[in-house]
Amino acid sequence: MSSVSTAKTAGKRIIYIDLLRIISIVAVIVLHISASLLTRTNDFSTTSWWVSNVFNSICRFAVPVFFMISGAMILRSEVKSLKDFYLKRVWPLVVALLSWSLIYGLFYQYYLLKSDMNALEFVADYGYKLLTDQNYVHLWFLYAIIAVYMTVPLISKFVKACSEKDLRYYLLLWFVVSILYRLVSDIVYRVTDQYLYIPSMNIPLFMGYLGYFILGYYLFHFELPTIWKHVLYNLGILSFVLTPVLTYGVSKLNGTLDEMFYGNYSITSFLMAVGLFLFFKEKDAAISRKTNDKVRRVISSVSAASFSIYLVHLLVETMVARSVGVEASFIETAGSLIFNLSAVFAVSYIAVKVLNLNRYVTAILFGGRG
Numbered sequence: 001m002s003s004v005s006t007a008k009t010a011g012k013r014i015i016y017i018d019l020l021r022i023i024s025i026v027a028v029i030v031l032h033i034s035a036s037l038l039t040r041t042n043d044f045s046t047t048s049w050w051v052s053n054v055f056n057s058i059c060r061f062a063v064p065v066f067f068m069i070s071g072a073m074i075l076r077s078e079v080k081s082l083k084d085f086y087l088k089r090v091w092p093l094v095v096a097l098l099s100w101s102l103i104y105g106l107f108y109q110y111y112l113l114k115s116d117m118n119a120l121e122f123v124a125d126y127g128y129k130l131l132t133d134q135n136y137v138h139l140w141f142l143y144a145i146i147a148v149y150m151t152v153p154l155i156s157k158f159v160k161a162c163s164e165k166d167l168r169y170y171l172l173l174w175f176v177v178s179i180l181y182r183l184v185s186d187i188v189y190r191v192t193d194q195y196l197y198i199p200s201m202n203i204p205l206f207m208g209y210l211g212y213f214i215l216g217y218y219l220f221h222f223e224l225p226t227i228w229k230h231v232l233y234n235l236g237i238l239s240f241v242l243t244p245v246l247t248y249g250v251s252k253l254n255g256t257l258d259e260m261f262y263g264n265y266s267i268t269s270f271l272m273a274v275g276l277f278l279f280f281k282e283k284d285a286a287i288s289r290k291t292n293d294k295v296r297r298v299i300s301s302v303s304a305a306s307f308s309i310y311l312v313h314l315l316v317e318t319m320v321a322r323s324v325g326v327e328a329s330f331i332e333t334a335g336s337l338i339f340n341l342s343a344v345f346a347v348s349y350i351a352v353k354v355l356n357l358n359r360y361v362t363a364i365l366f367g368g369r370g
Helices: 015-040 047-057 062-074 082-112 119-131 137-161 164-192 210-221 226-254 267-282 284-290 293-304 306-320 330-355 359-366
Strands: none
Touching (some): 015 137, 015 267, 015 284, 015 306, 015 330, 062 210, 082 137, 082 306, 082 359, 137 306, 164 210, 164 226, 164 267, 267 284, 293 306, 330 359
8 A cells, every 4th residue: 555645746736636526515505405305295205305315315425525625635734833724724714604604694584584683682693603503504514624623733743643554443443433333323223212322432532523534634645455445436336326215214214304324424425425535536547637727727616616615505595496396296306406506506606706806705705715
């Protein structure tokens, strides 16, 4: 197994990472536009529910891949100054969180709810929701990524001091604690109505999104044996196929939508994310050879805007997305989802590019990105 040269990749666009960002932001939009149909009915035999379930299921890799990309990119650099790191990496995310919590708070209270809440009440509500992570549905990601970034000054030293074998041990233990144990616990709960609790599985450093972060670093820097890659590819493909079927099965048993296989720590989401990351890494050289400069610039532009698109897309969705009924046909449901995806993505990208014409707006809304 060989390590990827950091010197070769530092400060340079990596096309497969850019493509993963684009695919993941598209997948996030699909998750949100398909969610309403999934939760609107408990009749799991309708065509519209199945179409939404399939679309939603095959996009569940999105959030894990975003964390993996972040780990692959940020952990390769050395943190020489805590002050510089916080000013460059953490503070812009905090500013974006403050700004978008305010924007979505105003949008939710006065546009969606038509609330008569006065300014003082709104400020109190805004502050409470900001502190307790009860903002708009997708802003949880900012809390999570800020928390992970705060560990980077230490974690970057940790991963560089570790051998490949050490990192494999960390990832194996994280997989057991965060993925496998959760799967077993979920199964036990659905069979017995009691969660399985094993105190020795409560190991903070081996829980949460930090594992995906380090996994991204590991997969970016090290080559897996061919047999491992083939196994992970096949398990990833199998997970894309099984997730909608398994979701149907557990939902049917529960009588309402059961998101056991939708979660970011579900075994299927994990396998989809790993398989997709490895696939694009493997195809990087071939994609680079076949991609001209014009296409590269487009890919780079969309990739750079992905974080900003994530922040703005739910506002756009509310304004441009079309709804379909529960009894809609396959053509109507699929057509609506494809139209909504195209419209939300295009309008969000254009809005981001227009807003980025002003560097102060870019700094306040998007942390200087986009």
